[in-house]
Amino acid sequence: MVLETQFPSFGEWIQEAAWVWTVRIGIFCLIALVIGFLFTGIRMGPKRSWAIVSRAVKNTFSDLIHLSFKRIFAIAILSFKEALRRKILIGFAIFIVILLFAGMFLDTRSPDPARLYINFIFWVNAALILLLALFISAFSIPNDFKYKTIYTLATKPVRAGEIILGRILGFTLMCSAMLLVMGVVSYGFVIRSVAHTHTLTADDLRYVDTTKEGERALEGKTSLVKEHRHEVYLPPEFLKNPTGKTVMTDVNQGHSHQVSIVGQGKDRQYQLSGVKNMFTARVPVYGKLRFRDTSGYDTEKGINVGDEWEYRSFIQGSSDAALIWQFKDIKPESFPDGLPIEMTLGVFRTHKGNIERGVMGVLAVRNPETGLMVEVCQFESVEFNTKRILVPRKIKPLYYDKKGKSSSVQVISCKTKLPNGTVVYDIPENKLNPAYAQPSASGDGLEFDLFQQPGSKSSVGRSLVSSDGRVEVWVSCEDPMQYFGAAAPDLYIRAYDEYFTINFIKGFFCIWLEMFLIIVYGVILSSFLSAPIAILGTLFIMVTGVFHQYVVKLANGMTEGGGVLESMYRLLRQDNMITELPDNILGDFIRMSDQAINYVIGFVGYMAPDLSQFANSEYVASGFNIPWNLISIDAMTTLAFFIPLFFIGYLCMKLREIAA
Amino acid sequence: MLSFNAQLELNMETEVIIETRNLTKTYRDFWGRQKVRALSALDLRIYRGEIFGLLGPNGSGKTTTTKLLLGLLFPSSGEALVFGNPADDVAKNERIGYLPEESYLYKFLNAEETLDFYGRLFRLPTNIRRQRVRDLIDMVGLGWAKKRQLKEYSKGMTRRIGLAQALINDPELIIMDEPTTGLDPIGCREMKDLILDLKRQGKTILMCSHLLADVQDVCDRIGILYQGELKEMGRVSDLLQIRDVTDIQTTKLPPEAEAEIRRVVERFGGQVKSYGAPSSTLEELFLKVVEEGKTHPGKRYQANESGDPNTLESAKED
Amino acid sequence: MNKNASFKRKIIYACILVVLLIPLFILSQPASPGIDGQGGTPGGVLAQLRSKHHLDESELGDVDLIATTFRLFGLTPIADTILWNAANEYRMKKDWISLSATLKQMARLMPHYESVWRFQGWNLSYNVSAEFDDYRQRYHWVIEGLKFLEKGVSMNQKSIRLTWDVAWHTSQKIGKSDERVQFRRLYKADDDLHGSRPVELRDCWLVGKEWYLQSERVVSKDNPLGKISPTLFYSNAPMNQMSYADNLEKDGRFDEKVEREWKKAEEEWKSFGERDIETTQGQTIRLNNLTKYANLEKSLSEELENLEPELRNELTQERRQKLSPEQKAAYDKNWSDRNAEEINLANEAEEILRITNMQLAERMAANNIEHGKKIASELDNAKEQATWIERYRDLVNFNYWNLRAEFEQLPDIIEARKLIYEGKKAFRQGDPKLPKENYDKAFALIKKRLDTDEFKNFDSEDAFQLDFKTTMETYLKILEQNNETIGEDFILHDLWMKSGGSVD
Structure with missing residues (x-):
């Protein structure tokens, strides 16, 4: 959702607001009193006017009390x-x-x-x-x-x-x-x-092969209701055991339907439920967004690609540029299975590229305390639609070779250039520990935990959420000459509904x-x-x-x-x-x-x-x-x-x- | 119904309920220029337990005075005090009742709801409020129409409900504006009886009227306003007393008595100004006819064989 | 008695009222569409008149309650301004859903305001669709724009521009866009859009052509073209036919159907050439008539000169006497040696020395003068016609397409195209030998045809050269694979050079 003004928390707001309000009311009352004095003073002389005004004030208070x-x-x-x-x-x-x-x-x-x-x-x-x-x-x-x-x-x-x-x-x-x-x-x-619902008949479906030998799935389209259809994919496990799995149609017009099979053999019928997942009220956790430019410096704003609407700022693809969201107060109790991230990115293509495929990007997670960054997954951008990515509890980096070395894992510090020219690092260089990026001594491959395991010493360095609950999500664009754009509310963690x-x-x-x-x-x-x-x-x-x-x-x-x-x-x-x-x-x-x-x-x-x-x-x-x-x-x-x-x-x- | 405290009883005759000092009201137009001088330097005192009549022709400032006393208008100069406090003090309203000439009541409520609403405004306890509502409705004789919306009431009914709301809080002071204007003779009589009854209960009443006869019937003291100025004030009896005449009423005497009575009067140095049968008032005749109409429904007017109309005497004999 | 009379009168009035209801009903019964096209009624007299003259919505369900209310209160301009601003804001914020709803609202509000339909139909198909990354979504929005325009046409059936827009969008946006391969595929498979139209006819060019023809049908004396150029306007339908035939080959069809379609294209193009087109100066021309008038010009010119062969020279000498010395000097100088002032003088001299045909005829001998004048005027007319026709033909590249249609329908040219197509496919699959073989065979066939009288000037056409260059791109790659280059002995060497290519 587009959120052009994000409201501060109530506590922050009330302090300033109450002060402003009191001052304004005070000024207003003062002006009213002065006007009252002047008015009655002109007509009846200062002594009488004082009596009148003070009586009026007294009356007002007494009235209000009563x-x-x-x-x-x-x-x-x-x-x-x-x-x-x-x-x-x-x-x-x-x-x-x-x-x-x-x-x-x-x-x-x-x-x-x-x-x-x-x-x-x-x-x-x-x-x-x-x-x-x-x-x-x-x-x-x-x-x-x-x-x-x-x-x-x-x-x-x-x-x-x-x-x-x-x-x-x-x-x-x-x-x-x-x-x-x-x-x-x-x-x-x-x-x-x-x-509403749709109908699905056997004529609408046809068999397709799956990756597994000899197993076939059914694929097809539902009837046209309310000017749209859904695509249906019924995997082989579902066909064998219809009650064992929940299968939904694709998401079209913001909703989907559940598919169920009734009957056997020739009498097999397909039924679709009513509308599902249409009415939600998600509670997002927003983070603070900053941009990393191509030379690696963090800035407040990214590139303007000429959009009339300056809501979103862009980063360049196939470079060091990235969109960085920092979240606070991320606790393992709230997110035991990982971070469900939803994002709606803007994409700007300088050339058409491969039109059958969206622009590719990479999502990574970084610990702002230790600087450990792990690339989680690669994704295909879907403009104007929300992309859902779950950063799992146990993260395996995107790329790693047989020796367990991985280009997807680094320990880095973010630098910002101040107006006077000095460079500031969010983690001093001498505090960075490259050992965090190495495979663990136990030799079970490269695996990182989102949160620190209580009581486990080794996990301190290998967790991605800092000890004070901060974590950064990095999004970068892979395709050269293409750009990703975002505003702070564009990526959030879907805490719950x-x-x-x-x-x-x-x-x-x-x-x-x-x-x-x-x-x-x-x-x-x-x-x-x-x-x-x-x-x-x-x-x-x-x-x-x-x-x-x-x-x-x-x-x-x-x-x-x-x-x-x-x-x-x-x-x-x-x-x-x-x-x-x-x-x-x-x-x-x-x-x-x-x-x-x-x-x-x-x-x-x-x-x-x-x-x-x-x-x-x-x-x-x-x-x-x-x-x-x-x-x-x-x-x-x-x-x-x-x-x-x-x-x-x-x-x-x-x-x-x-x-x- | 009323509960006096001891101190009040002692001061009954001398306590000033209403006092105006140099009360002036000038209506100004939008630009502040003087338009009408409605009231000029009025000095007035009304004591507890009396019925005070404010007389004057239309436009003399009677209604202005009442509105100033009620706080509906602000004085241009001078003071208006009720119960010793300025008239715009809202607290005084607990002890007063106001019966305006036209009843300004909410037309979309019915009689019960109206009285209930005003009763609530006095924060009367629920049972007392309910009881009063019932009693007042009975007193004004509107029990049969208590569920009807006020917009369906006739003028007389509205006046009666107005009266009821004026009394809902059992006030010490009742201000009435033209209480008998527009009423038929029966209603008029009832109103006057009520006013006298209220006086007997120890309440103070200020009434404005231009119906002189009614004022004469009920008021203890009067004030006469003319063009915003108080021209005359005092006790009715004092004011109206004709000092140089003695009034005697006797039972019916034979015609021979007249000469002798004249002689007696002349012996004392007086002069018989008039001798004959006195007149009753038209009001009495009217009430009598109505009363008879209720008891003997079939009776109708018939001219006498002699050509004389039925006199009061002969009607009495029937 | 009074009561009775009053009662009688009341009955009479009631009867009159009922009787009056009948003609009222006949007049103003609204048309109803019925269910699924069945059982609809055409409505009363007024409704029928309305629909006959395309005046207004008279079907129940077409009338928009909210829009009518707005119109009653005169609030349409305010509402429209607000909606227009809102639509622009949504577009800026890329809120396509709200944009779409706003546009529909605007069209409901002012269904006869052509610009609304045109602008937003174009907006949806061109701007909005371009914002999407996924070609499927882009297709969806192109179609949304199309459907929007079609709705506009249904409400404004006499609108030439709107009908034309639908045709244009269908042809261009699907057939000529960068994603044309994908779009044409989706278009063919789009059951929901085409309804009962058979699959073979689901070509964007054919459908576009239908719409172009529809727009032509709407033109009438009461509904003229106005500012639209008739040349361009009437060329669209046959052009679509050409594109259709061309696309058939691009899709890999080379059978008799292709030949038929090219033939059809040629016929339609020639019919287009037969159309009376009014020029901006008021003459009526026909694009086909260039040769006729060019030849006429030539023969008449000869005839005129032959009447009195020496006359022109005489008159020229006469005129020369009228030249000032400077003008003469400047005129006689070689044009490349003239300076600026001399160029001006020379131009002036030329003006003076120019002898029109009419002037020539007037100076002829008495017995020739009538005849001469007649020839001169016919000659002038022919010349004018020829000039205009040439100018207008250039607008639509008339000659090229004429030749192209004739060229492409030839069986050996179709064969040549097939060879190239298969060669290209084989090249993509990595075949070492077949591509070059095919291409060479194809070029030979083409060369044979280019050498004929009919097509000997065809290779001068820019569009043909462009087409050729595109084909050569792949050929060069094929040669590169075999480490070869184009040599002097290349069979289409002349054409290649004309197209700006180079040889080693």
């Missing part, structure tokens, strides 16, 4: 009933049902329908629930004012904060119920739409967080704006949130083509992006105004959360576990926005003259 959960809950139930008894819900429900049915006519001709479906489902659900949340939440408080029910409410001992919180809680409950229903339906929809259902729920939880934020914005904005304006305002926040990264880029002046006025100038004159602004007053004016506008945009932009970090459907769709740190970060972000927003809403309600 927030009662019972009252909040009462208002929540009121909001729930309000939303329920508004017939809009029924209309909405029908709308949702129709849309979901429309989705049934989705195009299934795709190499990976599960991924398409899941992405579609998440997108539809997010869009619908956010719209629903928006409309439900933006009308409530303005209606209170319009129909003056606020009078009755305000003459009861209800705090402003309770009104806000109660409404938020009520709408959240309502929308959560809807989201739950939609989620269950969507889940069923995905599973059902993808479900989570349940797909749980992952699905996690994805929906992220949607829930988004929905909650929209409700908060809707309620807060509607506490001082009229309903349509509040809706527009919340929509604006949503759009800013979705395009948050672009807005930030714009605010920092890093977009191509300049800021608002500059772009408008160019558009009107039909110039392209490279033409310079004129060097006169107009140009200066445009430049300065854009800077000011960018400030404002930045300010406004930061009022909205980055909604793209909540859109995690790609994880679920590609079969990757949504990591818990991401979810915690998302939840924390939601909370971080909720607290000041609630405060703003509270102040707005409190300062508002209700009967004006």
